[in-house]
Amino acid sequence: MTERDFEAEEKGGGSKGKTVYVVEHRWFEQWKEFVETGDQNSPSFPGQINNTELFEDLDSYHLKERLVENEDFVLVPAEAWHKLQAWYGMVDGQPPLERKVVDLPSTLKVEIYPVEVFLCLHSNIENVITAEFSRADSILSIQKAMCQAFSVPSSSECRLWIKSLDSSCERLRNVHMSVLDACLSSGMTVIMETRNADGTWPSSRPQIMNSAEEQDSYRGQPGVCGLTNLGNTCFMNSALQCLSNTPPLTEYFLQSSYLEELNFTNPLGMKGEIAEAYADVIKQMWSGRHYSVVPRVFKTKVGHFASQFLGYQQHDSQELLSFLLDGLHEDLNRVKNKEYIELRDADGRPDQEVAEEAWRNHRRRNDSVIVDTFHGLFKSTLVCPECHKVSVTFDPFCYLSVPLPVSKERVMEVFFVSLDPYAKPVQMVVADVFNHRFYKIYNADESLSCILDRDDIFQQEEEQVLLALYLRERSHYRDYGSGSSSYGTTLFGHPLLLNVPRSSCNEEALYKLFLQRLATAFFVCVAQPYVAIDWDPEMKKRFYNENEAEKYVKHTSMEVPQQQTTVQLQECIELFTTVETLEEENPWYCPVCKKHQLATKKLDLWSLPEVLIIHLKRFSYTKFTxxxxxxxxxxxxxxxxxxxxxxxxxxxxxxxxxxxxxxxxxxxxxxxxxxxxxxxxxxxxxxxxxxxxxxxxxxxxxxxxxxxxxxxxxxxxxxxxxxxxxxxxxxxxxxxxxxxxxxx
Structure with a gap:
């Protein structure tokens, strides 16, 4: 199979029920490099499919949390997977990571992490089993699975309770609701109780935890109310608490002013559902009758209208806050029919005049409590680098997303391997080691931006010809499908970089060199600068000490603590208003030159809102890091x-x-x-x-x-x-x- 064949299968798209497989990203990239060369002896030969980097441990084979597609793993169509496994096999003992495309509200999505929950009976809460369900499964399917697992007759009348991570309990009243809509997440416990023969229930509610219903008699300070974590929803809870304690917005909802302004017909809105769900949460939090509220309905509504928040992965609270403010604005927009407004450039007019015009135009299409409270105005200045045309516009904003100063220096941990421990290093080679082989050897002028913090980096002095030496152990494995057995080789340990005089690149000289390294076999040094040494398992046990091979001496520079820099918030805002040049992916069309230009751009603050939201961009992203x-x-x-x-x-x-x-x-x-x-x-x-x-x-x-x-x-x-x-x-x-x- 070539990379082109794989891409053709991948373009088949996703459909409900389609099977895909999860493959470790770097193994897949190495396979692509290998098939591009077409050389069976290439050092990029990927070996057996190895997903070790994706697992928390190699006993349970549970996936690590928060793996990122196309960074940690890739999704491979079923047909392509079967071919890859037939040709390369899998590392012994690793299970194939099969996943399904499920139909979730507003999107089809590959379910990388099924919901893993604990199941038990109310009558025997010590007997707990673990089960996985799709978010598209119904609560009824969980009930049936529990009846089967605990030998409860299917004719029995049952009811289910959810025990959340914070031990609060809530009854699942609608068994036809999906796992997603019920906000059931991994780590939660589902408790089933069956009706007694006399028609009574064993208890009014499970006595092992506090139910939300027990808060009826609670009286406390309005607004001082927690939010139940539904499973990695702390980002949502944090954003909700901030907005809940924003007086103008909270008063608006507590006084039910929103009821007169709900916009059910706005095509950009959410039919008022987000506003109503948010209002319900705020009213509960400020009733003074709850020490904690379960925002289950709100979470479900958010997932329905923003598929990125489906499920229970961790997200950025700012991302949720941005979506919520936009959703509330459109649901509460007083403008029912938005008129078309042709925007005008400043064309030399005074800033005050242009700013007032821009704000009036904005309010003609956007008029809500969110605009009243959170919207301010930017001045944007673009200058063409060729004709020097100046374009000035004024644009509204809902929050300031300001950068932090980023140091161009980067501290990386490096393993240095010296040929002569007494010699002063003069020239170095930097190599990225992955899966017991050299994943990449860097040129002197090559950027190191693609090196991740978790990578191991080795440096070795360079002399003459550089030769990569791989260590391989002969191993027995079973081919996929055929059931036949055969012998192959598995890489182990750290690869070695050998400096060999060009005059010694012959069979006899290399043989002597490898004997010095306890090699048991060799390959002739051909055009490809690598050699693999095969070890018998018994010889490996006798002569190869893995602990010794992993030893290293820590340099004193590793013990120096990294100093944190201190900046004022005003400095971040100044950086935000600094002149910058547009990137090639986002050029500006100059009306004078009649073509796209990489203009300079400067943002300035013109007016600030009653409530100012500032987002400090501490997450720095590049193509590789x-x-x-x-x-x-x-x-x-x-x-x-x-x-x-x-x-x-x-x-x-x-x-x-x-x-x-x-x-x-x-x-x-x-x-x-x-x-x-x-x-x-x-x-x-x-x-x-x-x-x-x-x-x-x-x-x-x-x-x-x-x-x-x-x-x-x-x-x-x-x-x-x-x-x-x-x-x-x-x-x-x-x-x-x-x-x-x-x-x-």
Whole structure:
């Protein structure tokens, strides 16, 4: 099979029920390189299909969490998979990773992670079994599976309960609902009870946990209410807590003002469903009758209208917040019929005139509580590099997504292998080692941006001809399909780079060299600069010490702690307003030159909203790498003055000042693929700060918030001419941030 054959099969597209297979990304890339050469003796020969890098451990073969398609793995059509497995085989013991395309609301999706839940009977909660279900399965299918597993007659009258990760319990009343719509996620427990012969139930509810129904008698401070984690939904809970503590928006929903403005006919909206679901969550949180709310219906609605939030993968809280604000705006847009408005360029007119015109045009099509509260105005200036045409426009924004300064330097851990431990290294070769072979040997002028933090890097002094030496163990394996047995070879250990004089590239000289390295066989040094040495299993046990091969000496430079940089929030905004050149993928059409140009672009802040959301982009992405920036961002809790950042200096009488106070913060602890979101927020009624960690709520002191902000501001912050921020913990790496601010 060639790469072209594979692509032809892949273009068949996905259909409900279609089978695909998960293959480790680097093995697949190595296979592509191998088939491109067409040389059976190529060093890029991939060997047996090896998905080791995808598994948490090699006992249970559970997949690692948050694997990324086309970075960690690729999806291979079934027919292509069977051919690959027949030709290359699989590493002994590894199961094929078969997955199905399932029909989810608004999308077809390959279900990489089925929902793994615990099942038990109310009468015997100690007897727990584990089962996997598709998100497209119905709750009834779970009930049938439980009846079969626990030998419960199918004619028995049953009812099911969900025990969430925080031990709260909720009854599954609609058995025809899908696993997705029921917000059932991995790690949850489904408890089944059967009706007694006398018609009663064993209990009004399972007594092993607190049910949401037990909160009826609870009375507490309105707004001081946790949100149940439905399974990796801490990102959603954090964003909801920030918005819940934004006074203008919350008052709007608590007073039911939204009911008069629901727009059911807006084609860009969600038929009012997002607004109604959000209103229900806010009213519960501010009723004072719940210490925790289960946002199950809200989560389901979000997944229906935004397929990226289907299932229970971790997401960025800013991404959810952006979707929610846009959805609320369209659901509550007072403009029923949007008129077409032809946008005009400034053409030398005064900025004030052009800005007022742009804002009027914006309000003619977009008029909602979200626009009233969160929208401000940018000034965008484009300059053609050829004719110097200047184009000025004013555009609305809902939040500021500002960058953090990124250092061009990068610290990488390198393993250095010296031929002579006493010689001073002069010239080096950098090689990327993967799966016991050299995945790539870098040229001196080649960028290292594609090296990931998890990669092992080796350096070795270069002399004359560089020869790669691979270690292979003869192994027995069974061919796919035929059932016949045969012997093959499996790579092990670290490959070696040998410096060989050109005069020694002959059979006799290489033989002597390999004997010195305890080789048992050799191949003639031909055009391809690599050699593989086959070991008998018994000889490998006697002469190859794996622990010794893995040993290394740690250089003192590895013990020097990396210094964190500290920046002011104003510096991030200044960086946001810096002149930049457009990228080739996004050129600007110059009306004078009549062609697309890589113009320079500059954004300036013209006017700020009542509630200002600031997103600190701590996640840095390139073609090859993703990292979380750990710079410390500092800003005060009160009187944060944005006047120096505003282009418009002369405010009209009666216009609000540009000072803000912090009112909420979304925190993220962890790295790119893992971690946990929490939030700080200031209650609008009593002025007290609280710390929200899913269903848990505790008091917070202002000095705690200052420390958290300065150390780890990484997500989203909101200012209401006051102020909200998002951050990440210093104890791990930090990420992006959102701040919401309220104007004084």
């Amino acid at each position: 993703r990292e979380k920036l750990d710079s410390i961002v500092e800003f005060p809790l009160r009187d944060l003055d944005f006047s120096a950042c505003l282009l418009r200096k002369n405010l009209s009488n009666g216009e609000p000042l540009s000072r803000y106070d912090l009112i909420a913060v979304s925190n993220h602890y962890g790295g790119l693929r893992d971690g946990h979101y929490t939030s700080y927020a200031k209650n609008k009624d009593n002025g007290q700060w609280y710390y929200f960690d899913d269903s848990k709520v505790t008091y917070a002191r202002e000095d705690q918030i200052v420390v958290s902000i300065s150390l780890s501001c990484t997500c989203t912050a909101i200012f209401v001419r006051t102020f909200i921020a998002t951050m990440h913990s210093l104890t791990l790496i930090t990420s992006s941030s959102i701040c919401v601010v309220w104007r004084n």
